[in-house]
Amino acid sequence: MELPLSNHRRMSVDEFDTRITLSHAAKQARERGYANFPIIDVDSHHFESESFAEIVKYIEDPVVRQLLESSTIAGYRGVGALPAGLGYQDYGGRIMREPLRRLERTEPKPHRDITLTRRWMDSMGVDIAILFPTPMLHLGLHPQVEIEVALSYAYNRWLVEHVLAQEPRIRTMLYLPFNDPTATYRVVKEFIGKPGVVGFMVTSNRYRPVHHNDYMKTYALLEESNLPIAFHGAYNWNDQSMLMVNRFISAHALGFVWYNLVHLTNWVINGLGERFPKLKVLWIESGLAWLPFIMQRLDNEYMMRTADAPALKKLPSDYIRDMYFTNQPMEKTGDVALLETTFRVIKAETQLLYSSDYPHWDFDLPSVIYDLPFLNETQKRAILGGNALRVFGMEPPKRKLAVMD
Amino acid sequence: MTEILIGKAASFEDGGRRIVFHGDVEIGVFRWEGKFYAYENLCVHQGGPACEGLIMHQVEDVLAPDRTFIRQTFSESDVHFVCPWHGYEYHLTTGECVGDQRLKLRRYEVVERSGEVFIIAE
Numbered sequence: 001m002e003l004p005l006s007n008h009r010r011m012s013v014d015e016f017d018t019r020i021t022l023s024h025a026a027k028q029a030r031e032r033g034y035a036n037f038p039i040i041d042v043d044s045h046h047f048e049s050e051s052f053a054e055i056v057k058y059i060e061d062p063v064v065r066q067l068l069e070s071s072t073i074a075g076y077r078g079v080g081a082l083p084a085g086l087g088y089q090d091y092g093g094r095i096m097r098e099p100l101r102r103l104e105r106t107e108p109k110p111h112r113d114i115t116l117t118r119r120w121m122d123s124m125g126v127d128i129a130i131l132f133p134t135p136m137l138h139l140g141l142h143p144q145v146e147i148e149v150a151l152s153y154a155y156n157r158w159l160v161e162h163v164l165a166q167e168p169r170i171r172t173m174l175y176l177p178f179n180d181p182t183a184t185y186r187v188v189k190e191f192i193g194k195p196g197v198v199g200f201m202v203t204s205n206r207y208r209p210v211h212h213n214d215y216m217k218t219y220a221l222l223e224e225s226n227l228p229i230a231f232h233g234a235y236n237w238n239d240q241s242m243l244m245v246n247r248f249i250s251a252h253a254l255g256f257v258w259y260n261l262v263h264l265t266n267w268v269i270n271g272l273g274e275r276f277p278k279l280k281v282l283w284i285e286s287g288l289a290w291l292p293f294i295m296q297r298l299d300n301e302y303m304m305r306t307a308d309a310p311a312l313k314k315l316p317s318d319y320i321r322d323m324y325f326t327n328q329p330m331e332k333t334g335d336v337a338l339l340e341t342t343f344r345v346i347k348a349e350t351q352l353l354y355s356s357d358y359p360h361w362d363f364d365l366p367s368v369i370y371d372l373p374f375l376n377e378t379q380k381r382a383i384l385g386g387n388a389l390r391v392f393g394m395e396p397p398k399r400k401l402a403v404m405d
Numbered sequence: 406m407t408e409i410l411i412g413k414a415a416s417f418e419d420g421g422r423r424i425v426f427h428g429d430v431e432i433g434v435f436r437w438e439g440k441f442y443a444y445e446n447l448c449v450h451q452g453g454p455a456c457e458g459l460i461m462h463q464v465e466d467v468l469a470p471d472r473t474f475i476r477q478t479f480s481e482s483d484v485h486f487v488c489p490w491h492g493y494e495y496h497l498t499t500g501e502c503v504g505d506q507r508l509k510l511r512r513y514e515v516v517e518r519s520g521e522v523f524i525i526a527e
Contacts (some may be wrong), residue, residue, distance in 0.1 A: 006479040009420070021489065024452050094459050096489040280445035333505075362491060365451050 001103060011373040016100035018116060018359075022123035026405060028367045033253055035400050037381045039366055040388035041121070041129040042326050043232070043284045043355035046113045046163075046223050047101070048133040048155060049082070054162065058154035064147060078100040081151075086237045086250045096267030114167045120358050120402075121169065124366055127385070127401035128394065130171050131163070132201065137234045140179060140206030149177040156191060164196025169401050171176075171284075171392075173199035173230045178206060180212035188221050198392040199228040199282070204259035205236045211270035219276045220232045228324070229393060230279035233260045239379020256329075260286045264320070268298060273319035280391055282324040285357060288342050289331045295320055295345060321347050324391055326355035327383070328364040340374040349375075353391065411515075411522040415439070422456060422486075427526050431511055433457065434524065437484060437497050443524050444500045445511035453490030456509060460486050460497065 008202045019026075029035075048055065059065035064302045073080040090098035106115040113131075121129050136155060150207040152175045163170055174191050177183045190196050200222065202210075210231075222229050235255025236242060242251050242258075260283050267273070267281065298316035302309055312319070325346060331339070346352065357363045367384050369375070389396050409427055417423075417436040425432050429448035430504035433456020448455035463483035467475045483495040485503055492508055494503040495510055512523040 005459060006464075006484075007481070011458075011459060024447070024454055028452060091487075091492045092461075094461065094489070094492050094494075096458060116524070165444065229527040367451065 001100065003096070003099060009345065010184065013096075013100055013103070015105075016097070018097070018104060018105040018119040019123055021097055022120055025365055026123045026125075028122070028365060029125035029402075029404055031109075032367065032370050034366065034370075034402070035404055037142045038127045038385040038389065038397050038400070039125050039354065039402070040385045040392075040394070041124075041126045041173070041356045041358075042282075042353040042388050043132065043328060044117070044120075044129045044358050045072075045132050045360055046111075046117060047136045049135045049158075050164075051111075051158070052081075055151075055154050055158045057134055059150050059158045060153070061146070061150050065149045068151065081145075081147075083137050083138045084135055087235070087251065089361050092363060097359055098361070101359070103315070109132075110166055111162050113163055117170055118167070121243045124356065124358070125402045125404055126356070126366070127397050128169050128171060129356075129387075130173060130198065131159075131311075132172065132232060132260050133175065136175060137203050137232065138205065138236070139175075140203045140208075141236055141238075142179075145177075145179045147212075149180050149183040152177045153187065158264065159168060160191070160194045160196065164194070168196065171196045171198045172196075173201040173228070176200050176202050176218075178208055180204045181212070183217065185218045185221065188218055188225075192225055192227065197263070199230060201230040201232050201284075202263075202265055204231045205234040205239075205255070206259070209266050210263045211272060213268045216275070219272070219279055223276045223279040226278070226280075226393065228282050230282040230284050231260055231263050233257065233283075233285040242324070257286045257290045261290060264294060264323075265298065265343065268312075268316045268319045269309045271309065273322060274311050280324060281322075282326070282353070282391070285327045285328060286325075287329050288325065288327060288339070288346070291320065291325065291346050292342055315343075320350065321345075322351055324331050324351050324387075326353050327353045327369060328357045330364055330368055331364040332368065336373065339372070343374070344374075350387060352383045353388045407526045408516075408523040409526055411524060412489040414441075414520055414522050415425070417522065420460065421461075424454075424456060425524070430526075431456075432524060432526070434487075434515065434522070435460075435486070435497055440498075441522055442498060442500070443494070443513035443515045445513075446494070447510070448488040448493050449502060449508045449510065450488065450491055451495045452486050453488045453493075455488040455493065455495060456486060458487040458489035460484060461494070475503070494520065 001013050055069045066083045105110045139148050156174050233256040235251050237251040275301050295317035302316050370380050422435045433446045434443045446454050446456040471508040484497045487494050500510040500512045518524050
């Protein structure tokens, strides 16, 4: 494969192997003794678009199926089935695993996604990973609600049968077609108890308020089932506000926080924490710096405008502290005291769950948590695995599941 | 002080690089515009293989005299290598991190003698 470089140069690459590119991660895992405790990764990804031909076969609507099958014809790029995110996640090819992924060799069985996922999990010392799609993170922006419903339902069925049922180390919080509240409820109802389904996930980049009455039935079902709901951040460069920013770094830095800020604010101010006190709510891939910000903003204004949020019986930040968060992409470049304060105010030792987001461009290794100078060993192990085991009601693995050298 | 033989200078393509091992330490050796540079292959960010990534020139904003933006271009002289894990960039000739020059890769002296290239390691 020829990678384009600056000033008309090119670089030829013939092979790629996850285990080689992550050899330093494996070394970290050995040096830090990850073999001695479980690591649960609560946000990782595969590229479901590479299995699109398999997935579309699960679409029940014959017209939608035929439409989307057209997009799977090899080499044919005339069909845009997904509202693909405009952006440059691979940083012009600098994040080499993205363009080179297609060079990686796998055996015909198990499914390629299982093999690739096991390879990075073993390299990092991750025992159990919660896997999410990639292009479908933008599916909530599809103008045709019926396409979101049909495609996500097909994906969910395909994922359960071809991946989750075949590899117990891989789990998921299943995609909810949130633009259709009835279909959302139906998905929860149907997939509870399916292999590897440990919760349900809403892609945040969409325009549906989480406090709408249409969703109460679903929240009640999730609460009753003791299954968490997650909001997975994502950007949308076509959002009216984001149309003002001209670089991918800006659209990404703001976008991955923006929608979760809106949804979390609606969740808190509309008293959903009071209405569903036992429902576990998890916020994914917005980093951590947004949390002290929104806690302070909401508390400050709530004290002056309690009548705007009459359902609340405590400060907004107290409801936020009842929620759960993943670390990635954890803001590591600033004053470490700021990070330490953030960990304290969100009660990280019980509320924070490790996530890598691998293989995406801004992934976090377990060492991002393990090497923090202000955490003790117990706190590190809780964030890297123990908290997730508790939140998802998973049995602690009896032995290390990651195959470490 | 240990001298590590890397190979014959003539076998190094300009613009190429090699990763060599000295015990547990990985060292990236670059040849760029006829000169050799060597750094520990360990990104200051999360420990990625910084020396194994793309070699890219600095992206520059081109401004008009009235300070309006015209376009972007690649520098002709300021060249970086980029950690393939997350994109941290390093000046190829100094090992300094482009985003924060207080951060640097460990640098090794490289000597050429009788047509052969050596790294000086401790």
